[in-house]
Amino acid sequence: MDIYFSDQKRTEIYQLPVVPEDMPELDTGNATTDTFTGNDGTTYIIPQGTDIGSFSIECFLPPQGVHRGYIIKSDINPMELINFWNNNKKTKTPIKCIQTRQDNSEIINWFVIVDSLNWYYRNNGDIKYKVSFKQYNNPADYFVITPAKTALVNAIDALKKVNI
Numbered sequence: 451m452d453i454y455f456s457d458q459k460r461t462e463i464y465q466l467p468v469v470p471e472d473m474p475e476l477d478t479g480n481a482t483t484d485t486f487t488g489n490d491g492t493t494y495i496i497p498q499g500t501d502i503g504s505f506s507i508e509c510f511l512p513p514q515g516v517h518r519g520y521i522i523k524s525d526i527n528p529m530e531l532i533n534f535w536n537n538n539k540k541t542k543t544p545i546k547c548i549q550t551r552q553d554n555s556e557i558i559n560w561f562v563i564v565d566s567l568n569w570y571y572r573n574n575g576d577i578k579y580k581v582s583f584k585q586y587n588n589p590a591d592y593f594v595i596t597p598a599k600t601a602l603v604n605a606i607d608a609l610k611k612v613n614i
Contacts, residue, residue, distance in 0.1 A: 452523060454548045464531045465524040467512060474505040476558065490610060503585035513575040528577045532569055535581055539564035544586035561586035
């Protein structure tokens with residue numbers, strides 16, 4: 451199992467050096483629908499997929515170049531990853547998160563934003579952290595979905611007028 455993070459252009463890519471004993475619990479929300487009413491008063495229901503997903507990871511980052519007998523999947527500067535997450539938390543710029551199984555099949559491949567980040571140094575030099583993510587929901591989608599709904603309502607109303 452592996453967990454990767456990258457910026458959108460993949461110029462910065464991080465593989466967690468130590469994955470949590472249990473993979474993060476994914477909350478994928480509940481199925482939702484949206485309704486709208488046509489000019490004739492008919493209510494239409496449109497499925498909208500799911501709510502925004504979320505998950506948290508709680509683990510530690512060992513110092514770069516230090517191996518203590520446990521499996522280190524990558525040798526990264528831990529503060530670079532902490533700063534990467536912290537910068538994302540401030541800017542809310544989406545980052546890519548990919549979680550894979552042992553056979554390399556994907557569990558998730560989401561754009562996410564950092565919702566919360568807590569970390570501290572341990573006496574042995576490790577960084578203990580807890581970071582929470584929310585699946586990125588592009589607000590620009592609203593500007594596509596709303597006009598599409600309006601066009602659909604208008605098309606349905608036009609078809610009803612010609613008795614099709």
